[in-house]
Amino acid sequence: MDREVIVAESAGFCFGVRRAVDYVYDCVQKKEGPIYTYGPIIHNEVVTEELEKEGVKILDPTKAIPEHLPIGTLIIRSHGVTKKRYEEMLISGHELSDMTCPFVKKIHTIVEEHSKQKETIIIIGNKEHPEVIGICGWCHEGRHEVIGSKEEAEKFVAGANEKICIVSQTTYNYKKFQELVEIIYKKGYDISVINTICSATKDRQAEALSLAKSMEAMIVIGSRASSNTQKLYEICKKECANTYYIQTIDDLDVTKMSKIHSVGITAGASTPNKLIEEVQTNVRNEL
Numbered sequence: 346m347d348r349e350v351i352v353a354e355s356a357g358f359c360f361g362v363r364r365a366v367d368y369v370y371d372c373v374q375k376k377e378g379p380i381y382t383y384g385p386i387i388h389n390e391v392v393t394e395e396l397e398k399e400g401v402k403i404l405d406p407t408k409a410i411p412e413h414l415p416i417g418t419l420i421i422r423s424h425g426v427t428k429k430r431y432e433e434m435l436i437s438g439h440e441l442s443d444m445t446c447p448f449v450k451k452i453h454t455i456v457e458e459h460s461k462q463k464e465t466i467i468i469i470g471n472k473e474h475p476e477v478i479g480i481c482g483w484c485h486e487g488r489h490e491v492i493g494s495k496e497e498a499e500k501f502v503a504g505a506n507e508k509i510c511i512v513s514q515t516t517y518n519y520k521k522f523q524e525l526v527e528i529i530y531k532k533g534y535d536i537s538v539i540n541t542i543c544s545a546t547k548d549r550q551a552e553a554l555s556l557a558k559s560m561e562a563m564i565v566i567g568s569r570a571s572s573n574t575q576k577l578y579e580i581c582k583k584e585c586a587n588t589y590y591i592q593t594i595d596d597l598d599v600t601k602m603s604k605i606h607s608v609g610i611t612a613g614a615s616t617p618n619k620l621i622e623e624v625q626t627n628v629r630n631e632l
């Protein structure tokens with residue numbers, strides 16, 4: 346039986362992640378003293394384990410830089426950090442390499458400027474995500490809130506003259522963002538909405554949706570810890586019941602697809618190309 350296997354063009358590393366990961370590999374090649382990443386450089390254990398074997402140390406992103414850490418290169422990942430942490434790093438004595446994605450940096454600037462104008466900042470996103478924690482840390486004193494569900498949006502109450510600025514986590518689902526903004530908007534407050542969802546995410550989600558509509562099975566590759574991969578999985582699963590979420594080829598039971606004529610493959614922003622190619626090759630050969 347002839348089977349079609351299509352890999353989404355937008356599958357895998359986005360610009361911001363590629364920039365950060367390539368930078369760490371460059372540092373490894375130069376081997377100029379210890380290299381530290383503040384948290385895993387990406388949500389992908391295969392890559393981080395490979396880097397750890399090369400001597401790259403991952404620092405705990407919930408804590409300050411340890412005081413007696415041998416001086417080396419300190420790398421901020423694409424998620425960014427809070428302003429407080431950034432300033433601590435600048436005076437830590439380490440060589441600081443800021444690989445915060447420029448799209449995330451833009452949100453830091455927006456929330457900093459708007460909160461300086463005494464506006465309330467609403468960040469639509471997941472409050473536990475490091476990018477969102479970082480964004481919160483660029484809001485000046487005053488009110489800022491993270492909203493990630495309909496219930497939270499419905500509960501939100503603002504004062505009479507409160508001005509509100511709404512931004513989003515870059516990897517948030519666009520439809521969900523619109524839904525939550527709509528709920529807040531209907532309350533009649535003075536609101537400015539700045540859509541800060543990254544187009545890499547939108548494009549990847551749109552392509553996954555259209556593939557899932559036309560394929561009999563979908564494979565979504567990425568770490569369980571990656572929120573953008575989880576969202577891709579949700580989108581595909583809604584359209585295509587035979588959607589499989591895998592981290593590596595070992596998680597895929599190809600026998601489940603023996604009667605499938607067409608398979609679409611997509612992958613989260615932190616999935617390396619070589620993993621995607623490996624899955625593609627296996628699916629083509631095994632089916």
Ligand code: SF4
Pocket residue numbers: 359360361362423424446447448449515516543544545546614
């Ligand atoms: S998803 Fe977009 S904002 Fe996030 S790191 Fe990638 S390019 Fe940057």
